[in-house]
Amino acid sequence: PASTLDELVALCKRRGFIFQGSEIYGGLQGTYDYGPLGVELKNNLKQAWWRRNVYERDDMEGLDASVLTHRLVLHYSGHEATFADPMADNRLTQKRYRLDHLLKEQPEGVLRRLYRTMEAEEGDLHALVQAMMRAPERAGGAMTAAGVLDPASGEPGDWTPPRYFNMMFKTYVGPVEEEAALAYLRPETAQGIFVNFKNVLDSTSRKLPFGIAQIGKAFRNEITPRNFIFRVREFEQMEIEYFVRPGEDEGWHRYWVEERLRWWQEMGLSRENLVPYQQPPEELAHYAKATVDLLYRFPHGLEELEGIANRTDFDLGSHTKDQEELGISARVLKNAHSTARLAYRDPDTGKWFVPYVIEPSAGVDRGVLALLAEAFTREELPSGEERIVLKLKPQLAPIKAAVIPLARNRPEITGYAKALKARLQALGLGRILYEDTGNIGKAYRRHDEVGTPFAITVDYDTIGQSKDGTTRLKDTVTVRDRDTMEQIRLHVDELEGFLRERLSW
Ligand code: ATP
Structure with missing residues (x-):
């Protein structure tokens, strides 16, 4: 793993993962731009989360709410007063x-x-x-x-x-900058889920327990943004609000802590570097009954990667109308504006109540940083040379395979390589790169550093021009493994199976 943030920052800039935001004008503090490789890694992480939490479950719906948020949403959520x-x-x-x-x-x-x-x-x-x-x-x-x-x-x-x-960013909606036009950039994605509770429930006919998952940007005017993409002013969150019956909340809270811990390990973080931290009562936010933070051993210290909170009926209770009829247990602001009953009618008893909610809330950028830190490896080669390898899980790697023509000035070889790239790209396993920059040694080094699990080389044998004058190696290529650096020779028709096996989830 990386021992300092600096070596990660340097790699990210050198290879095109992450750049300072507005860099050419001196940088805008607390903002970062994801470059050609960073955007792939980040997308892969988000897709893995979505697949696991939405597609592979039968109790979850997705949502993509807007960033610009009505002032009253953040008034009744408590953010205006206490965020x-x-x-x-x-x-x-x-x-x-x-x-x-x-x-x-x-x-x-x-x-x-x-x-x-x-x-x-x-x-x-x-x-x-x-x-x-x-x-x-x-x-x-x-x-x-x-x-x-x-x-x-x-x-x-x-x-x-x-x-x-x-810490909330204010803005004005419409042409006049006046108090009545004030809106906020959302400081968390969660509120968009709560205020859409009734919409989702009515349109999907879900029964408890069920959850709503969302990935999106959040904005916080952090006083001291620092530690690269760990603490920034614009970031992304992956949040689930999982609605349960009161009384079943503690069991579900334990379930989600275990599930999220398991998932981060499946993404490649090692168990030793993940530390669940149960917040003591005096640290708990006023609305939370219990919170477990998943801390990660970042190069700059042991810090929060994700928080999993039992928020009781505070959120739906804060945003619902008819508050007095619903027996809300949390202390909420009296809501004089809401037009929706954010509650659930028990199908057996006919009684209305406000569900409790378990919230696993993870930072995408902190996830990317953890993946990079964990994957970063310095190795000494037998030759005494050093190589840097990013040992990312192949499914998360920005580039799945590089197709490299051994000779750049031989149209039969480059043409073959381009056609092979197109054929592999069509498998839908992620980005396949046609790589003809620099010599083959340089290409290998570059792809080690960016975590490309496979380098596929098209050479004279591939086009049937072997040195021994035979064509017995025609339509075979070499496949180099990033981690072992071993090369095998495969027929191009075998590549599909080879890659599918290693790149599918
Ligand atoms: P911290 O205590 O580090 O400020 P927090 O407890 O305020 O974080 P939450 O409000 O629980 O954070 O937000 C949920 C998740 O969103 C965090 O676990 C983190 O991964 C991410 N997150 C929060 N603030 C930032 C930020 N400024 N930059 C990047 N990610 C953030």
């Missing part, structure tokens, strides 16, 4: 930090002094942040007095009282 991170500014450097990130980077002595002044339990960073937000004026002074260091300069700072910063 905020605490931040503090250093008056000396004019730099701004998310409070918990800032504290995490402080030397122990500094932190100990803060715990003491803020009277928070030693070692509990979460409690410290909360104590500071309860008394921001005192916290600002305490940070300065304790010598909290500015991570950028390494020098002590002069800290402002911390305050909350709402």
Whole structure:
């Protein structure tokens, strides 16, 4: 696996996986663009998720809701009031930090002094942040007095009282920039699922339990985007809202934690690098009954890849009309605007109730980063040379096979290779590349680095011009395996079966 983010960033730029957003104008912080190979890898990951969670199940429907979101959706969801991170500014450097990130980077002595002044339990960073937000004026002074260091300069700072910063991006719909036209870019895909609950239920006649799955962009004005594509301002999520009867929620929550853990392993992440973390009660969001984060050992540390929350009836309960008639257990804002009853009528008893929901919510970009980190391999060859190989699962590799003509100036060979590429492409197994850049050694090295599992070479034997004057190798090609570097010779008619076996899910 990769030992630093830097070596991944370098590979991604060099080979065309991921570039800084708006790079030629100095970059737009917290945005990244997926290049020719990145877009393939990301699409493959999303497709694998969709296949597993929608196509292979009999209790799931898909959805693609809009990014632009009515203000009331994010009002009643609670985001307008609470989707905020605490931040503090250093008056000396004019730099701004998310409070918990800032504290995490402080030397122990500094932190100990803060715990003491803020009277928070030693070692509990979460409690410290909360104590500071309860008394921001005192916290600002305490940070300065304790010598909290500015991570950028390494020098002590002069800290402002911390305050909350709402992370939602606002925009205006229509020609007039006025309050009434305010809308949000969604900060998560989930709300689009909740507000469509009745639409999906009515149009599909689903019975509980069932889920709705969605993949799409989300936007958060992160205070400190960092660690490459780990924390960005525009990203993608793969989210499921799985609706169940109250009372069956805990069992389903356990089920989804196991299922998601299993799936990430099938994508190639190793079990040792995946750590399920049960959030302690004091860390839980106000609406969650239980949350298990799947942490991954990224090169920059052990951090959240996916969160799986039991959100009870909070979400549907927040967005439904007739709240008082439905016996909602979560504490929700009184909804004066909703026009839909987001509830379920028990087919046996005829009674209405609001389903509970289990939410497995994964970051696509964090998934891509984890796959890249896990697959990145440096190997020393017998010759003493080093090679970098991206040992991605073949099904996820951006390019499934490269078809390489051994001689670029021989039309019989290039023509044969092009026709073979077209024939293999038609199998529908993903991208097959006709590769005629550079010499064969360079092509192999490049395809090792981008994770292409098979390199197929068309040579003189293939076109029936063997050195020994025979045509016994006509219509055979060499197939080189990325991981073992071994080459075998196959008849072109065998390629279909060979590739299908290795590239199908
Ligand atoms: P964090 O604590 O790291 O800020 P979060 O707990 O706020 O994340 P959720 O709201 O649970 O994240 O979002 C679900 C998933 O969306 C996360 O597990 C992560 O994979 C992804 N995600 C959230 N914020 C970002 C971001 N800024 N950049 C990339 N992915 C993100």
